[in-house]
Amino acid sequence: MQYQSICAVKGVKAWGIKEGKYGLALIAAEGTAAGVFTENLVKAAPVELMKKQIRAGKLEAVIANSGCANAYTGKRGYADAVTMAEYAGEALGVDPKHTGVASTGVIGRYLDLPLIQRQCGVVAKQVTSSPEAEVATAKAIMTTDIVQKHALVERDGFTVAGITKGSGMIAPNMGTMLAFIYTDAEVGAKPLADALKLATKRSFNRVVVDGDTSTNDIALCTATGEAGKVKAQEFAGALEECCISLAKQIAADGEGASRMLEIIVRGAKKEDDAAKVARTVIESPLVKTAVYGEDPNWGRVVAAAGRAGVKFDPNAVSLWISDGKKKHPLVKSGAIIADLVAAKAAMGGRTVTFILDLAAGKEEAAAWGCDLTEKYVEINGKYTT
Amino acid sequence: MQYQSICAVKGVKAWGIKEGKYGLALIAAEGTAAGVFTENLVKAAPVELMKKQIRAGKLEAVIANSGCANAYTGKRGYADAVTMAEYAGEALGVDPKHTGVASTGVIGRYLDLPLIQRQCGVVAKQVTSSPEAEVATAKAIMTTDIVQKHALVERDGFTVAGITKGSGMIAPNMGTMLAFIYTDAEVGAKPLADALKLATKRSFNRVVVDGDTSTNDIALCTATGEAGKVKAQEFAGALEECCISLAKQIAADGEGASRMLEIIVRGAKKEDDAAKVARTVIESPLVKTAVYGEDPNWGRVVAAAGRAGVKFDPNAVSLWISDGKKKHPLVKSGAIIADLVAAKAAMGGRTVTFILDLAAGKEEAAAWGCDLTEKYVEINGKYTT
Numbered sequence: 040m041q042y043q044s045i046c047a048v049k050g051v052k053a054w055g056i057k058e059g060k061y062g063l064a065l066i067a068a069e070g071t072a073a074g075v076f077t078e079n080l081v082k083a084a085p086v087e088l089m090k091k092q093i094r095a096g097k098l099e100a101v102i103a104n105s106g107c108a109n110a111y112t113g114k115r116g117y118a119d120a121v122t123m124a125e126y127a128g129e130a131l132g133v134d135p136k137h138t139g140v141a142s143t144g145v146i147g148r149y150l151d152l153p154l155i156q157r158q159c160g161v162v163a164k165q166v167t168s169s170p171e172a173e174v175a176t177a178k179a180i181m182t183t184d185i186v187q188k189h190a191l192v193e194r195d196g197f198t199v200a201g202i203t204k205g206s207g208m209i210a211p212n213m214g215t216m217l218a219f220i221y222t223d224a225e226v227g228a229k230p231l232a233d234a235l236k237l238a239t240k241r242s243f244n245r246v247v248v249d250g251d252t253s254t255n256d257i258a259l260c261t262a263t264g265e266a267g268k269v270k271a272q273e274f275a276g277a278l279e280e281c282c283i284s285l286a287k288q289i290a291a292d293g294e295g296a297s298r299m300l301e302i303i304v305r306g307a308k309k310e311d312d313a314a315k316v317a318r319t320v321i322e323s324p325l326v327k328t329a330v331y332g333e334d335p336n337w338g339r340v341v342a343a344a345g346r347a348g349v350k351f352d353p354n355a356v357s358l359w360i361s362d363g364k365k366k367h368p369l370v371k372s373g374a375i376i377a378d379l380v381a382a383k384a385a386m387g388g389r390t391v392t393f394i395l396d397l398a399a400g401k402e403e404a405a406a407w408g409c410d411l412t413e414k415y416v417e418i419n420g421k422y423t424t
Numbered sequence: 425m426q427y428q429s430i431c432a433v434k435g436v437k438a439w440g441i442k443e444g445k446y447g448l449a450l451i452a453a454e455g456t457a458a459g460v461f462t463e464n465l466v467k468a469a470p471v472e473l474m475k476k477q478i479r480a481g482k483l484e485a486v487i488a489n490s491g492c493a494n495a496y497t498g499k500r501g502y503a504d505a506v507t508m509a510e511y512a513g514e515a516l517g518v519d520p521k522h523t524g525v526a527s528t529g530v531i532g533r534y535l536d537l538p539l540i541q542r543q544c545g546v547v548a549k550q551v552t553s554s555p556e557a558e559v560a561t562a563k564a565i566m567t568t569d570i571v572q573k574h575a576l577v578e579r580d581g582f583t584v585a586g587i588t589k590g591s592g593m594i595a596p597n598m599g600t601m602l603a604f605i606y607t608d609a610e611v612g613a614k615p616l617a618d619a620l621k622l623a624t625k626r627s628f629n630r631v632v633v634d635g636d637t638s639t640n641d642i643a644l645c646t647a648t649g650e651a652g653k654v655k656a657q658e659f660a661g662a663l664e665e666c667c668i669s670l671a672k673q674i675a676a677d678g679e680g681a682s683r684m685l686e687i688i689v690r691g692a693k694k695e696d697d698a699a700k701v702a703r704t705v706i707e708s709p710l711v712k713t714a715v716y717g718e719d720p721n722w723g724r725v726v727a728a729a730g731r732a733g734v735k736f737d738p739n740a741v742s743l744w745i746s747d748g749k750k751k752h753p754l755v756k757s758g759a760i761i762a763d764l765v766a767a768k769a770a771m772g773g774r775t776v777t778f779i780l781d782l783a784a785g786k787e788e789a790a791a792w793g794c795d796l797t798e799k800y801v802e803i804n805g806k807y808t809t
Contacts, residue, residue, distance in 0.1 A: 146723030328801055331801065341466055342531060342638070345466030353465055377532075413801045420795075
């Protein structure tokens with residue numbers, strides 16, 4: 040069994056446990072660290088804590104639990120997050136001040152600290168670097184995820200790898216996107232933070248399962264430096280590739296999803312414009328249901344683009360649909376040329392891609408999501424208290 | 425049978441026909457007119473035409489068809505809309521330049537002009553003022569609507585009434601919200617436009633079924649003046665009441681809806697802040713599915729509010745749930761006091777209301793929507809080309 044992800048990075052050891060809904064992971068890796076956090080005004084206690092910790096620019100370990108988000112839990116919740124860091128620090132022999140804390144699960148409930156202390160003790164004894172370790176760790180942080188999510192990008196002389204969880208932006212009130220990324224490249228705190236910010240913008244921030252932003256979202260990158268210095272741009276490229284791979288895995292594992300949806304917007308004046316249009320289309324329930332029903336209803340794509348708040352000439356756009364193999368034109372410079380039979384045939388696979396050219400400039404951006412199915416409604420509607 | 429709506433307004437005559445998917449309505453009413461139109465960049469041809477016509481501040485009649493949106497149809501579509509006005513003008517003996525045109529239905533298809541001409545001839549012969557006329561008219565403009573929607577507000581000396589259609593912002597690519605409102609009050613073009621703009625902001629713009637803004641949305645108000653002058657403020661109040669009634673009917677008839685959802689946001693610094701929060705909560709698929717599943721998952725309401733882009737202190741908010749009879753507290757000044765059993769019991773009726781106090785000011789706003797059900801997915805996913 041080959042390393043698929045974080046354990047391929049020199050200086051990273053990990054383990055995890057999952058007992059019913061409740062999981063716990065420990066990742067020990069000393070290095071420069073940077074984080075990107077939820078922009079929701081309602082921030083979970085661990086997010087508040089980790090935002091403070093990350094300012095020092097270094098981490099020695101991370102403790103993450105699933106099953107309880109420790110969100111909307113006030114001062115007690117914050118104290119509980121600090122206690123989690125202390126448990127991990129003690130069990131791993133690292134400084135709790137440099138131990139990051141992440142949580143995912145039900146909002147508005149307090150942590151079961153005795154459970155966390157017990158799980159922490161069990162996991163700490165097994166922390167190691169092995170293929171089994173990365174699987175156990177990735178599984179421990181899953182909630183409604185069906186598959187574990189790993190990514191590994193190998194470059195000449197260094198490696199970037201990550202694990203992530205997330206299948207609704209907030210899943211059936213279990214939820215959240217957490218990403219733990221590691222590299223053995225030696226990167227300073229500032230360039231690391233900049234690279235992570237840009238990579239997040241182009242990956243996790245362009246995934247939409249249901250448009251709901253969690254209170255607990257965290258993307259974290261730690262650079263152990265054990266592989267030595269690398270070119271900043273080369274590192275940034277590898278990090279972005281890693282994050283995009285993880286982001287696509289989240290989209291494909293969207294709650295109730297039967298297929299992944301990719302929107303590529305080209306010909307925009309600015310990258311941000313392209314991203315805004317791509318995000319609006321990928322969020323549209325009408326586009327999502329059409330993809331589910333294999334209905335090549337391109338009018339919904341154009342209509343969603345039109346309400347994105349970005350200026351373009353609707354009568355100049357072009358639109359294609361693709362199954363990853365062949366592109367079928369639907370609209371060319373504003374003229375409808377849809378071959379609906381061919382278009383429908385392009386919707387039978389696991390991925391449906393729409394390519395929209397705004398004919399307004401040269402920038403582009405992609406966004407990833409999934410179709411909207413009865414299963415999504417079932418998962419999120421039938422959760423009982 | 426009593427007048428329920430537009431035929432109770434002096435000077436209004438109407439009729440409609442519905443043949444399968446294809447309907448046509450004519451409303452003859454001469455007077456001052458104002459309109460509010462979709463803000464989607466992709467505007468249907470009839471919207472482009474009506475925007476031009478309405479600048480003159482008067483209308484003599486309206487022709488509206490259902491089944492084809494005449495959207496994304498270019499120059500030919502615009503010419504077709506002009507032709508529709510001419511058909512109506514000729515059939516009713518009014519000026520086509522003062523005949524408004526509205527369409528709702530499939531995007532990206534051309535109008536069947538011979539069908540419209542024939543239906544227009546049939547309907548014009550029956551145009552009258554009767555309870556049957558308003559029912560026939562309201563039915564003619566329906567697409568995926570299950571019920572017809574009428575509102576009537578009677579004040580001392582004048583009447584405001586309207587009909588509307590809409591059940592998805594874009595329904596299964598049939599779609600759109602159209603509202604035709606009439607009053608016999610004498611109102612100038614400018615105060616009429618101002619009152620309609622404000623009333624629309626507080627009613628139609630606060631209804632969200634799926635967040636998709638149609639290419640064809642139109643809210644139109646014509647004042648026949650036959651009841652004489654009225655106080656501007658009194659008229660504005662009556663118009664707002666009429667629009668809110670119609671808006672709520674749209675929310676309750678949302679595609680696949682099993683219950684209506686109302687979000688009242690209080691204690692905001694500005695009305696726009698309150699509206700922004702209310703809209704974000706009502707759009708949240710997680711809130712919508714929770715309401716469907718009768719899951720009093722208040723964490724989702726608070727989390728959605730937190731991502732609305734409005735500043736408030738999450739630890740100071742209060743939240744209640746209501747079935748219209750009794751209010752149950754869920755959060756009080758940031759402290760969780762949820763009695764989940766009582767809260768769940770408040771979710772069994774046709775309407776679920778969340779009242780959120782931001783504790784940041786004195787302004788408030790409401791938004792209306794509906795739950796998200798498997799039926800919505802079915803309606804919008806299984807539309808075949």
